[in-house]
Amino acid sequence: MDWTRIAPIILLITLIAPTASASKIDSLVLEKLSEPLAWQYSPQSLTQVPVIIEFREDLGFPGLKNSINVQGVSKERELGIVDAISGKLDSRAIVALENNPLIKRVHYDRTYYLDPFEDDGNQTQYTPDLQTSIGQIGATNPTFNGGSINGSGVIVAVIDTGIQTDHPDLSANLNLSASYDFFDDDSDPTDGHGHGTQTAGVVAARGGINGTAPGATIMALKVFSSAGSGATTSMIIRAIDHAIDNGAHVLSLSLGATPIPHNKDNIMAKTVEAASKNAVVVVSSGNNGDEIGDTGTPGTSAGAITVGAVDSSNSIASFSSNGPTSDGRIKPDIMAPGVLINTTTLSSGYIRNSGTSFSAPFVSGVAALVKHAHPTWTPEQIRRAILSNTDNISGDPHQIxxxxxxxxxAINNLVSVDxxxxxxxxxSSINVTLTNNMSETxxxxxxxxxxxxxxxxxxxxISLDNSSFSLTANTSRDIQVNVTVPNGxxxxxxxxxxxxxxxNTIKVPIVLRITTTTSTIACMTNYCFSDGDYCTSRTANPGDWQFYRINVTQQYDSIQFNVSWTGSHDIDFFVYDPLKNLQSAxxxxxxxxxxxxxxxxxxxxYIIEVHPYTLASVPVTANINISYNSNSNVSTNVSWIDFGYVHKGNTSSIVSVNFTNTGAGDLTLTPSATAATE
Structure with a gap:
């Protein structure tokens, strides 16, 4: 059946107003309060909420932690890697923190989870699935320059539910003295759940079965309870702090939470990015299925190698979470086996499980192998080697x-891109640096x-200055990639x-975001198409993104963006400033x-992005209102018929735009609008 989308209008509005001084209008209450924390906040309640208080980097952290002495705030832990402390907060402290010049942001200390995974039951040590999966990724007895590579001398921190410390396949590789239990706050990382023992086995088991890097050292850092629950952001950050301080070369995290699109509110993403300067950080993408944009946090972090799952035939696992992120970045970064993986479990046994939780440790193990082969390489060099040297499989970039x-x-092909x-x-253009570290041209x-x-x-x-060239040994070349967007x-x-x-072929994903004056809808998936005229119910991410452009040529005191609709729909929106930074969401x-x-x-x-997260019915009418505050005030109302699928030949669009100047000065507007149907 042939379908199309109703196309809304996009407005390119140039605002020109006289220069005038004016007092700023009141901004949103609690500007320093992260949005996830704002959801928890009630000014009538004195119930304490777990928080992470982030300090301004330019003031120097060491002396600041003692400066927080506010009624209603109880301090608990220092989080050095991101210049923050964790603690609890009630409503009495909100205003004081809001006015404290040392405070950058107050975050909700949210809870993380283990992604649901498929348990195929206990196995014997002779079940060959792990060795089969290791062969699938080219990690069977790897060598470099004639020497055996097994991860020897490389420390991998497994941040999970702990580990069975006396498992015969794990105990020899476990550094127990460097391990820790951050959930119970003691030095015993014993696993009462099993998940951590299982992921550690994929990394570095040695005995009845061998992991990806059987010579690597495991640092077990427990952040979940024995029931597999209760890990908080601050616990995970403390574990990352500990891992870096104790010399870990690789951090392996098979955990997640609902993605936070706004970078200012994502303290975990900041932590991962900071940690990635000192270690390779590997994170599972999540088991949320094949919807668009459902990779969880911290997998959305730019500093993480985020891993999705394939089966033994290299087909994308049905449960593997997809990207892109809300700001258009590719996630996951890479794929690894994640279906029916045989590994170690509690009671000195073996088990076969499925999930991206078991895909990430393969990449962690390979990072250990690359570090063993190239001990002087930085985490970024290891990351580039892994992501630049992959095998082709079927799928779109935001899937694979x-x-x-x-x-x-990754070990032997010493060619990478930056x-x-x-x-x-x-x-329209991006420069890429290709480096040949081979000993030959x-x-x-x-x-x-x-x-x-x-x-x-x-x-x-898509073009570049020269599509064919040679690189001599240990040299680099810049490539300028140019994209021309055709009309229509x-x-x-x-x-x-x-x-x-x-x-070898290096495959680099490309993401192109287009905003035009003729159409704004990108239908990124057809998952909801059925045998009816409409998808009558949507219970997961629709995956549609719309883009609006507003050009501001005057220095206003504030701009307010408002999106409204009728009905039980969840519609998110994001605002990017002229520097392409995500300002708010x-x-x-x-x-x-x-x-x-x-x-x-x-x-x-400014770019405004609108994303329907879940819709109870279609079509939906939504409205954007944009208000500018200065001596001259203008409010703009933009309406469009949205999210509805119709047959070709019956498309239409309905748009109304209203402008109101309520300020004291004159205001000149130059609007341009084009309606389009497809």
Whole structure:
């Protein structure tokens, strides 16, 4: 059946107002309060809420932790890697923290979970599945320059439910003195659940079965209870702090939480990015299924190697979570086996499980192998080696990232690129540096796939200065990749690949975000198509993204963005400033309206992204209101018929725009609008 989307209007509005001084209007209450914490906050309640208080980096952290002495705040722990403390907070402390110049942000100390995984029952040590999976990723007895590589001398911190300390396949590789239980706050990391023992086995078991890096050292850091619950952000950050302080080269995290799209509110993403300067950080993408944009936190962090799952035939596992992130980045980064993985478990036994929890440890193990082969390499060099040298499998970039993990290629193919994906956000060119660390000259040929979403941009629209060239040993070359967007293309997120072909093929995902004045909808998946005229019920991420552009040429005191609708729908929206930084976001359940206020207003083009997270019915009418505050005030109302699928030949769009100047000065508006149906 042939379907299309109703196309809304996009407005490119230039605002020109006289210069005038004016007092700022009140911003949203509690500007320093992260949105997840704001959801928990009730000014009438004195119930203490677990929080993480983040300090300003420019003031120097060591002396600040003692400066927080506010009624209603109880301090608990220092979190050095992100200049923060954890504690509890009640409503009496809100205003004091809001006015404290030392405080950057107050975050909710949220709870993380183990992704649900499929337990196929206890196995014998002779079940060969783990060895089969290790062969699938090219990690069977790897070598480099004629020497055996097994991860010897490399420390892998497994941040999980702990470990069976006397398991015969794990005890020899366990550094018990460096291990710790952050849930119970003691030095005994004994696993009462099993998940940590299982993931550790995939990394570095040695005995009845062998893990990916059987010579690596395991540092077991317990953050979950024996029931597999209760891990908090602060516990995980403390574990990461401990791992870095005790010399871990690789951090392996098979855990997650609902993604937080707003970087200011994602203290875990900041932690991972800070840790990635000192160690390779590997995170599972999650088991949320095949919807768009459902990779969990901390898998959304730019500093993590985020891992999805494939089966033994290299097909994407049905449970493996997809990207992209809310700001258009590719996630997961790479794929590894995650279906029916045989590994160690409690009672000195073995078990076969499925889930991305068991995919991430394969990458952690390969990171240990690469570090063993190249002990002087930095975490970033190891990351590039792993992501630049993968095997091709079927799937879109937001499903599979760079492709299937290949340990042998990561160890031996000393060619890499400095970017693990190319993200075109309203830019037409990106520079990529290709480095040949081989001892010989290599010839390269660069090609591109088509870029696709609901439409296709032909690969002929992607070019570079020279598609064929050679690199001598230990040299680098800059490649400028240029994209030309053809006329008539819908706005949205398009993805594809750049291929750098030599003895091995380097595959680099490409993400292109288009905003135009003719159409704003990108239907990124057709999951909801059925045999009716509409998808009458949506219970998971629809995956549609819309983009609006507002060009601000005057310095306003504040801008307020408001999205409203009728019905039990969950619609999120995000605002990017002219520097392409995510300024703010709303992800509040089904509450309408949702509002964002920006007080540090930059001149230039703002991008508004709208994302229907869940819809009770379709079509849905939503409204954007944009208010600017200065001596002259203008409010803009933009309405569109949204989220409805109709047959071709019966498309329509209904748009109304109202402008009101309530200020004392004159205001000149130059609106441009085009309605389009497809």
């Amino acid at each position: 990232g760079n492709g299937l993990l290949n340990a042998s290629a 970017k693990t994906f190319l993200q075109f956000l309203d830019t 290599r010839a390269y040929a660069v090609s591109f796939s088509n870029l696709t979403t609901s439409q296709t941009i032909d690969s002929g629209n 293309v819908d706005s949205g997120i398009y993805d594809g690949y750049m291929y750098i072909n030599s003895n 709303t992800t509040s359940s089904t509450t309408s309206p949702e509002t964002i206020t920006i007080t540090d207003v930059l001149q230039g083009e």
